[in-house]
Amino acid sequence: MTTAVSFLESLKIHRVEMPPVAAPVWLQTLQSEAWEKASEAGLPTTRHESYRYTSLRALAGITVTFAPPSPWEFLSEEAANRLRELLDPAGLNLVFVDGAFVHELSGAGHEVDQNGGKNWSLYDAVHIEDLSEALRGPSAEVVQSILQDIDTARSKLPTPLAQVAPQESTLAHLGKAFMNDGVVIHISENCAVPTPIRLVHVESGRATVAFTQHLILAGAASTARISETYLSSGHLSGTAVTQQLPDDTTLRTHFSDTSIIMAPNSTLRHDRLLTSNGNLHFGATNVTLAAGAKYHALSLNLNSRIGRHDITAMIDGEGADVTLDGLTTAQGEQVLDTHSSIDHRVPNTTSRQLYKSILKDKSRAVFSGKIFVRRDAQKTTAHQQSKTLLLSSEAEIDAKPQLEIEADDVRCAHGATVAQLNQDEMFYLRSRGIPRAKAEAMLCDAFAAEVWRSADDVWLESLVKNELSGFFK
């Protein structure tokens, strides 16, 4: 090989070489159309508005390797044991290694009916199916309709919110073109899922490109808690979180999309933790809400070389309520990028957002928060707040609130603050014998805790605390 093949070209080779699988016609069409759109448009650059602060140049040098069919077998015994220990004993765990679903590790003990090792159901409250099976089996129609509903909902996003240049949709199209791994979660009507559903993604440490697509249907008047965690290989080896950036040749890349359809009066708590240290992560969450649905999301973006999360909430029913909270920590030359969009389309809906960032060294974070209140969406209440703590003069936050309000009877507010550690608080702690570094850590911890404590989830908290204690050290 004399010249480097571009990321897209190298994906194309893989596409051609992918073994033919029996796929329904609609899926073949959907995937080839998505691929055409992506390859025609090419990757976005910093000239495109939604990627203005986030250069994808790191992607260009990646030689694409997909995980082999059973990545689980490549984990060392120690890593596998560590992974087992990491799972929530009280949760319904769905485990993915390098993006591929690992049935052997998934489940929730004896309470789960395992149908042939591929499907899970818990007290009939929730049914879970491997996406790669669902795409080709009897559930294909369900999958197709969820994808179509999300697509239709997204197509109604107003121009200022939609990603305007075709390049800005390239990553989403790539996700569809390579869609295979993931799960379909169907929460039954009028049911409360008694245990948290844990989508646990771990990296084996090998350089791979992974695409994940999760689809969630929250049935009418259902209640559930779903946590999505993306953990770096450091979590498996048990070693401390590494701070340095790995060579480009060992970069892992993960594209992940979670699409959620919430039926009337459903309630979903959705926490998303990214700690993919030194790697590239492009995540998206799309959620549509029917009347009375309540969606509460917490997005924890802790340490990635590039970690992006696009979260789009489309409110289509009256009385629906959205809470999006987020915490970003970045160090070194990491770039962490959060783009939230909330589209209030109907009257009497509410949304609130609290996003906090703590930035060290030469790191950079973006918070772009868009709120759209349509002409018909009277009596909308929307609050957005972003707060940033800069621990270094070379760190940078690009906070970009964007409110487009067409209705006249609304309550909307937004605010953005950027500050350094409060020196009075620092001196107060130090004057009680607490050394500078520890005082800094205490104040940062308190700043961050306001966001993550709202999860009220002991399992998630221990992961977050572990990650933050490495960061504040």
Next chain:
Amino acid sequence: MQNQTTQKSNVETILTVKGLMAKVADSDKQIIRGLDLTVNAGEVHAIMGPNGSGKSTFSKILAGHPDYEVTDGTVELEVNFRQKNLLEMLPEDRARNGVFLAYQYPVEIPGVSNAEFLRAAFNEICKHQGADEMDPLEFDDFLKLKLKFLGMSEAFITRAVNVDFSGGEKKRNEILQMAVLSPRLAILDETDSGLDVDSLRVVSDGVNKLRTKNNAVLLITHYQRILNHIIPDRVHVLYKGQIIKSGDKSLAIQIEEHGYDALIKEYQTSNATPASGSLHG
């Protein structure tokens, strides 16, 4: 409690300030202009003075506040029977060696619970003294004993440090910290200002209970009122960054009756060199 502080024998000197000069950092504004003071173990010294005399600045300098810069003079603290240069120490090291400042305006720290804060501070001091650190449960018991000793509510433990505390509660919280950290030298910076009668009694009783023959208290105050509750061994009047008069508790009563003006006039007419805490009285 001894009344005489001048004898040299058998008395441990905790703090020795000589010819201290200090200004606001990054400015030419001189605030302390040649201050001398000696505080011995077991003593309570009151530093009184009109507004702007440099009282609070002096207390902050002793705690190592970065807003002020010492330009001349020395401050020594007795640490394990040796005089150590206090000015060379970081604020945290001063605290670990027994200096405690009760703030005039205690700082609110959202998100940090009082228990977590106190335990962190307590354990730092334990570590410094080579003692075992306490785990949260042990410390909780210890803290409850201190609260009981001071007659304070257990609600103090779980609340965030000083957040949404009333003025009186903030000052009581300072005394709680003092009780937990048991300092060698406690500096109370206008702890009486803004206190209602009940809080003043709680705070004063707390300080009195914490007095021993091994520690000392430096009481910075504008009014004589708190000195009815905490009886000082020595009273010093600070004016324009110098101690212009020192005496026993009767000096505070004299100030209450005649104000600072008479003392300042007397000082100006005599044009005397600044008096030092250990020589006059």
